[in-house]
Amino acid sequence: MRVTSEQSTTAARKLNRIGIVSTAARVFQAAAKALIVPLSIRILSRETFGYWLAIASFISWFSVSDFGIAQLSLAQIAACFGKNDKAGARHALGLAIKTYGALSMILLTGFAAISLGHVGSRFLSHSSPNSDLSAVDTCIAIVGVTFAISLSLNVAQILNTAGLRSEINYVVGSGGSLMSLVLLACAYLRSWNLSLPQYALMMTVPTAVVLAVVFVFTLFVKYRNILPGFSTGSLREAASLLHSSWPILVSQFGDVVLFFLPAVVIARAWGAREVVDYSFPASMFLFVVNLCYGWGQPHTAAYAQALERHEFSWIIRQHRTLLLRTVGIFAALSLLFAVAGRRVIEIYSGGKVHSSMQLLVCMAIFWTLVVASQQNYFLLLAIRMERVRAFIQIGNALFFLLGLYFGAVTHQLFLIPLVGSLGLIFDWLVATRATGRRLDEATSAQTVASEAAIVLL
Numbered sequence: 001m002r003v004t005s006e007q008s009t010t011a012a013r014k015l016n017r018i019g020i021v022s023t024a025a026r027v028f029q030a031a032a033k034a035l036i037v038p039l040s041i042r043i044l045s046r047e048t049f050g051y052w053l054a055i056a057s058f059i060s061w062f063s064v065s066d067f068g069i070a071q072l073s074l075a076q077i078a079a080c081f082g083k084n085d086k087a088g089a090r091h092a093l094g095l096a097i098k099t100y101g102a103l104s105m106i107l108l109t110g111f112a113a114i115s116l117g118h119v120g121s122r123f124l125s126h127s128s129p130n131s132d133l134s135a136v137d138t139c140i141a142i143v144g145v146t147f148a149i150s151l152s153l154n155v156a157q158i159l160n161t162a163g164l165r166s167e168i169n170y171v172v173g174s175g176g177s178l179m180s181l182v183l184l185a186c187a188y189l190r191s192w193n194l195s196l197p198q199y200a201l202m203m204t205v206p207t208a209v210v211l212a213v214v215f216v217f218t219l220f221v222k223y224r225n226i227l228p229g230f231s232t233g234s235l236r237e238a239a240s241l242l243h244s245s246w247p248i249l250v251s252q253f254g255d256v257v258l259f260f261l262p263a264v265v266i267a268r269a270w271g272a273r274e275v276v277d278y279s280f281p282a283s284m285f286l287f288v289v290n291l292c293y294g295w296g297q298p299h300t301a302a303y304a305q306a307l308e309r310h311e312f313s314w315i316i317r318q319h320r321t322l323l324l325r326t327v328g329i330f331a332a333l334s335l336l337f338a339v340a341g342r343r344v345i346e347i348y349s350g351g352k353v354h355s356s357m358q359l360l361v362c363m364a365i366f367w368t369l370v371v372a373s374q375q376n377y378f379l380l381l382a383i384r385m386e387r388v389r390a391f392i393q394i395g396n397a398l399f400f401l402l403g404l405y406f407g408a409v410t411h412q413l414f415l416i417p418l419v420g421s422l423g424l425i426f427d428w429l430v431a432t433r434a435t436g437r438r439l440d441e442a443t444s445a446q447t448v449a450s451e452a453a454i455v456l457l
Contacts (some may be wrong), residue, residue, distance in 0.1 A: 010142050012302075012318065014164040014298075014302070015164070015298055015299060015302055015318075016165065017167065018167050018294075018298045019294065019298075020336055021170055021171060022166070022167065022170045022210075022291070022294030022295060022298075023074070023291055023294060024040075024170075025170035025171055025173065025174045025294075025297070026170065026287075026290055026291050026294050027168075028177070028178075029174055029175050029177045029293070030179060030287045030290075032174075032177040032180070032181045033177065033283075033287075034348075035181055035185075035347075036177075036180065036181055036184055037280075037283070037348075038348065038350065039185065039188050039350065040052070040184065040199070041349060041350065041352060042350070043184070043187060043188055043192075043193075043194050043199070044194065044196075044199060046273055046276060046352060047271075047273050048199075048204055049275050049276065050267065050271075050275040051136060051139075051267070051272070052196065052199065052200070052203075053145060053263050053267075053275050053276065053279045054138070054263050054264055054266075054275055055139050055140055055200075056143065057259075057260040057261070057262075057263035058123075058140070058260075058264050059140070059143045059147050059277075060146055060255050060256070060259070060260040061260055061261075061264075062107065062144075062147065063135055068248025068249040068251070068252060068386075069096060069099050069100065069103075070154060071248045071381055072248055072386075073092060073093075073095075073096040073155075073158050074160075074161055074162050074300060074301060074304075075300065075301075075304050075381055075382060075384075076088075076092045076382075077089050077092050077093060077096075077124070077158065077159065077162035077163075078161075078163075078300070078301035078302075078304040078305055078382075079304050079305070079307070079308055080092060081126050081162060081163060081301075081305060082304060082306070082307075082308035082309060083308050086225065086226055087228050089093070089162075089280035090152070090227070090228045090331070091228065092225040093155065093159060093223075093226060093227075093228050093259075094228025096155050096158065097228065098154050100151060100154060100155055100318050101150075103151065103152075104148045104149065104151050104152035105148075107144070107147070107148035107378050108144075108145065108148045108152065110139065110144075111141060111144030111145060111147075111148065112141070112144075114140060114144065115137045115138070115140050115141035115144065118133060118137055118138075121133040121134075121136035121137045122197070123139070123264075123268065130444055134236030135195055135196040135197060136196065137199050138196070138197040138200075138423060139196045139199075139200045141253075142197055142200040142201055142204060142425075143200055143204055144209055146204040146205060146207070146208045149208050149211075149212075149402070150207065150211050150441075153208075153211040153212060153214070153215040153425060154211075154213075154377045154397065155219070156169075156214050156215040156217075156218035156219060157169045157211075157218075159218055159219070159222075159223055161298055161300075162300055162301045163222075163296065163299055163301070164298060164302060165222070166297070166298050168217075168218065168222075169214065170216065170294065172210055172214045172217075173207075173210060173211075173214070175206070175210045175213075176206045176207035176208075176209070176210040176211075176242065177206075177207075178207070179206035179210070180202055180203050180206050182206070183202045183206070184202055187202070187314070188269035199250065204254055223380050226294035226412050239365065242313070247386035247387045247389060248381070248386055248389075249298055250388050250390035250393060250394065251377070251386070251393045253393070253397065254393030254394065254396050254397040255393070257396075257397040257400050257401060258370065258396060258397070258420065259286075259362055260445040261400075262278055262279070262282075262404065262416060263275050263278070263279050265404050265408065266278055266413075269427070270408075270410045270411070276352075276353055277353060277354070277355065277413065278353070278359075278413050278416070279351060279354075280345060280353045281341060281355045281359065281360060282363060282365060284337065284341070284344075284345075284397075285337070285367040286367070288329075288330050288333050288334070289330070289367055289370060289371055289374075290344050291369045291377070292326040292327075292329070292374065293374055294332055295322065295325065295326055296322055296326060296375045296378050297378060298383045299318065299322060299375075299378050299379070299382070300378045300379075300381050301380060301382075302318070302382075303318075303378070303382030303383065304318075304382045305314050306318075307382060307383060312439050315383075315439060316381070316436075316439050319379050319435070322375055323372065323375050326371055326375055326381075327368065327371055327372050327375070328334075330367070330368050330369045330371045334363075334364035334365075334367060334368050335364060337360065337364065338357070338360045338361045338363075338364040340354065342354075342355055342356075342357060342360065355448055356413075356414060358414040359413050359414040359417075362414045362415075362416075362417040362418040362421070363415075363417045364416035365417070365418075365421050366418070366420050366421045366424065367417075369421055369424035369425065369427070369428065370424060372424075372427075372428050373392075373396070373427045373428065373431070376427075376428070376431035376435065377431075378433065379435050380431060380434070380435060383435065383438055383439065385434060385435065385438060388430070388431070388434050390446055391430075392426075392427045392430055392431055393427075395423050395426050395427065396420070396423040396424060396426075396427055397411065397423075398418055398423065398424075399420055399422050399423025399424075400416070400419070400420040400423060402419050403415055403416040403417065403418065403419030403420045404416055406419060414432040434456050
């Protein structure tokens with residue numbers, strides 16, 4: 001019992017360290033973005049910047065292209081670490097590397113077809129037929145290629161997170177934001193007239209370079225003792241892994257609807273200029289959402305390891321602490337921003353963006369509930385309740401789609417987060433009850449087993 005207690009204490013210390021480093025790194029990235037956004041609005045026209053936001057959201061739809069492999073591989077590798085099973089971790093890592101390589105090649109082919117066939121530009125430019133479609137197509141190709149390359153390098157971040165070393169991801173990842181800021185600042189100071197493709201190169205290539213550095217450092221320096229061989233994993237095992245990950249894939253589709261669909265729908269229904277009015281305030285809330293994500297995401301590995309050691313009570317305590325910390329902080333900051341945000345946005349955007357109080361209040365409620373949903377998701381994944389999460393995300397997506405519909409019909413942006421919040425309330429009730437019941441049952445079963453062993457002895 002003492003060993004597991006020490007392991008739990010060590011895990012808690014690592015989680016706190018990761019949370020602190022993650023917060024510092026994300027604050028730095030947010031500070032960089034706080035300079036990048038106004039510079040971008042000044043260098044690009046409002047419409048061009050709106051297209052950039054829509055294209056970035058469109059490409060983000062393909063975040064589901066990993067078919068849930070990231071989260072499933074994370075749980076598997078973390079469980080192997082919890083059992084000190086190096087052979088199992090090596091096998092899971094090799095399978096993930098091969099799967100990601102194949103998926104990246106498929107994506108590269110797909111983005112080439114989308115760009116050459118003018119599919120993306122026609123979709124995004126429906127309401128602006130006079131727009132420069134060639135620039136939009138080129139931008140989609142640039143962002144798509146860098147996205148596919150980044151996906152193939154994602155294994156390193158999974159491995160760091162599974163080993164409770166994800167602070168490496170955050171620290172090095174800040175380099176991409178810094179490099180993009182430096183390039184954009186040079187363009188602004190020299191009064192360069194950037195085209196949409198040139199801007200896309202500045203925003204995406206630095207991040208891909210940084211991820212390549214993290215990949216090499218992680219696999220060949222930090223975890224070279226579990227580096228798999230070329231023969232590790234088979235097509236049959238990869239197919240089995242993809243089949244097992246369908247609940248996570250459904251959850252990711254829900255994330256696409258909540259996070260990335262609004263910008264594309266608004267661009268198509270109302271024009272690219274209107275995207276800024278929704279996405280600009282949403283990005284400010286998302287900054288704190290990402291901070292909370294950085295605190296919560298490493299807990300998946302910690303919970304998975306503790307599950308293997310049957311430390312159910314520790315998981316319950318740790319998760320309650322996480323919820324109180326993240327949801328409480330976000331709710332307080334969201335309330336403050338809902339009150340003072342209109343003036344902040346006007347000053348920050350140079351008077352080019354105006355947000356209503358209704359929109360900010362509804363966003364504050366919506367994003368607070370998103371934070372709670374995220375933290376519950378990390379626990380659901382670790383205790384192998386992916387199907388429950390998939391069921392929950394279907395409800396979230398349906399409510400949010402209703403919000404998009406009512407918002408588009410009435411031309412009222414605040415209806416999007418308002419109706420979406422209804423689904424997230426349902427999310428909270430189901431997830432909290434399901435995880436609590438599962439862990440309580442596991443704790444009771446472990447107690448009965450321990451008492452039976454004592455009697456037998």
